Amino acid sequence: MDSDHFVPIWTIANIEGIKQLTTNLQLILEVLRSSPMVQVDEKGERARPNHKRCIIILREIPEATPLEDVQGLFHSETCPPVISCEFAHNNSWYITFQSDSDAQQ
Secondary structure: OOOOOOEEHHHHHOOHHHHHHOOOHHHHHHHHHHOOOEEEOOOOOEEEEOOOOOEEEEEOOOOOOOHHHHHHOOOOOOOOOEEEEEEOOOOEEEEEEOOHHHHHO
16 A cells, blocks of 8 residues: 555456456446545556545543533534544543544644
């Protein structure tokens, strides 16, 4: 995987489970292009996941921190509504928003 999260198509074609289905590189490329879960580059040489993230991760916030304090970080007129807020592990909290754009805002 490169820094833009792309993987060469030939790498995908060499996965054992894929090779059992087909070795036709053109067919693999067509399937990848047709999937809404995958983005293929313009040259048809690389692919990457096409997912949106609606969760942000807060790190180094102790588990003992009250839920209300963590939620309070996102209470403002300019912040989209939080869908859920939960402690994960290793002093990390997962904050879920409705959409990728909400999470980025």
